[in-house]
Amino acid sequence: MSAKTWDALVKELLARHPVDGDRLAFLRARFDAGLAWVHFPVGLGGLDAPRALQAAVDAELAAAGAPDNDPGRNGVGLGMAAPTILRHGTDAQRRRFLRPLWTGEEVxxxxxxxxxxxxxxxxxxxxxxxxxxxxxxxxxxxxxxxxxxxxxxxxxxxxxxxxxxxxxxxxxxxxxxxxxxxxxxxxxxxxxxxxxxxxxxxxxxxxxxxxxxxxEGWEVARTTLMNERVAIGGTPLPREGGPIEPLVRTWRERPDVRTPGRLDELMRLWVRAEAARLTAARLRQQLAAGEPGPEGSAVKLTHATLAQRITGFELEVLGEEGLRHDDWTLRRPERTDVADRAPTHRYLRAKGNSIEGGTSEILRGIIAERVLGLPR
Known part of the structure; x- marks a missing residue:
């Protein structure tokens, strides 16, 4: 880690680069200070520090009103390409690609x-x-x-x-x-x-x-795939974040949709969502000790099946109202952010969760063989 403590580096960054100034200049300076990926090597956006320190760095900068790198806009780069380049790339490739990748200059x-x-x-x-x-x-x-x-x-x-x-x-x-x-x-x-x-x-x-x-492309690709599954299913979420959020919001704001039978199912889904969130948090803590393992497949599988079950129940709760979908215009969204979209959009989009990032069938095979030790 740098001779300076991380909080000293944050204070120095904020002193030299106003948070309301040039956004790109601030992000570049943050990368150069080692505060982008703190667990990456010095000179490549990191401090050779424990991964767990990243949350503290992010919180300190967010509290100061600093701009972030809009991670949802470049999920493939941040979640899959960067760890692959770090592990398998040459020094020249790391220097060329990692900085503009993290700042979002290159998607x-x-x-x-x-x-x-x-x-x-x-x-x-x-x-x-x-x-x-x-x-x-x-x-x-x-x-x-x-x-x-x-x-x-x-x-x-x-x-x-x-x-x-x-x-x-x-x-x-x-x-x-x-x-x-x-x-x-x-x-x-x-x-x-x-x-x-x-x-x-x-x-x-x-x-x-x-x-x-x-x-040797398969070995390199495995690094990408393991990180992809964590990126899709292991994204940090607040309590009641993710697919459960709009369902819970509707339940609290709409007394007309509440029935005792539905409450039982809602509570089952809420508990499953919370268990999945905490499991993903534990997985991210384990990543501090090394590369993602097959456990990421379990997290991604759970994310897919739970999202489909939650969005299906949301349509059931809303009845005919939930079936309306007027947004058929061809769009080019920059990210898959469904929390503020129509319930039908969430329901339809969740169908892709069991395909993207490894189909659920493939993930079950990985879990069976590499986690449970079952024969092929």
Whole structure:
């Protein structure tokens, strides 16, 4: 950790950079002071400090009115790309990508799933062919969140078609502005288009955008996947935060929807939501000791099933009123923030929770094998 204490560094940052001044300049200075990810190395936005210290740093800066990096806008970058680059990237890659990623200057997307390779990610068919100091990438990706806003993408491609499917993969950082990258919107059941198809046609990526060794892409991707599941299901929440929040709010504000039978179900869902929130908090504490493990799969699975059950019960409580949905306009949302949307939107959007970030079926297999020790 820095020779200065974290609170001294916070005071110094606030003294040198007014919170009501240039927002980007403040965020850059915060990163350079090691107050972005305190558990990251010095010089890369951190202090080599325990991860648990981050909450205190964030609270101190929030109390001072300091701007944050709007984490919901760059969830893939912060939750998945950054830990992967830190673990598998070169020094030059860490220096190039981590600072503008954390400040939000560069948004990231995830180029993993394909029309024929979603749950079985190791079956990706997108090809990466080496041509001297560059790689020529051709293929199609799907369900790519925020690809239309992304500057960079984390990309898994097949570099050796003759190797076993887990062994012939290579992991890249993809320049989303490169010639041959085409992004098309995917309209969802909600009427929105937060996801995309991405077509890669002869995209040339220099070798210095490769993460890890050729053929070792699966090991790099596992780092991304483990962090993805924690990012989706393990987001810090206040008490009664997340999917349960609008349901509880409706119950308190609408006496006309209350019945004894519904109260029993509401309490069951509230207890499950609180148990899930506390379990996720415990998981984040365990992360201070190392990389995410298979426990993240359990947290993400619980998040998906609980969100669907809560939103379904919310429609049941509201009856016909809950079925109204007038917002079918094609939208390009910057984030998936459903707490202030219509109940039908929450219900429909929750259906995707059991697919994104690893399907519930795949997660149950991981839990069975790697947590419970059951045979394959």
């Amino acid at each position: 990231w997307c995830q180029l993993f799933s394909e029309p024929g390779a979603g749950s079985d990610l190791a079956a990706v068919a997108t090809r990466a062919v080496r041509d001297g100091d560059t790689w020529v990438v051709t293929g199609q990706k799907v369900w790519t969140s925020l690809a239309h806003k992304a500057r960079w993408g984390i990309l898994l491609a097949r570099s050796d078609p003759d190797a076993p499917k887990h062994g012939g993969l290579t992991y890249f950082v993809c320049d989303m502005t490169a010639p041959g990258v085409e992004v098309r919107p995917l309209r969802q059941i909600t009427g929105e288009a937060e996801f995309n198809e991405v077509f890669l046609t002869g995209v040339r990526l220099p070798d210095d955008l490769r993460l890890g060794a050729p053929g």
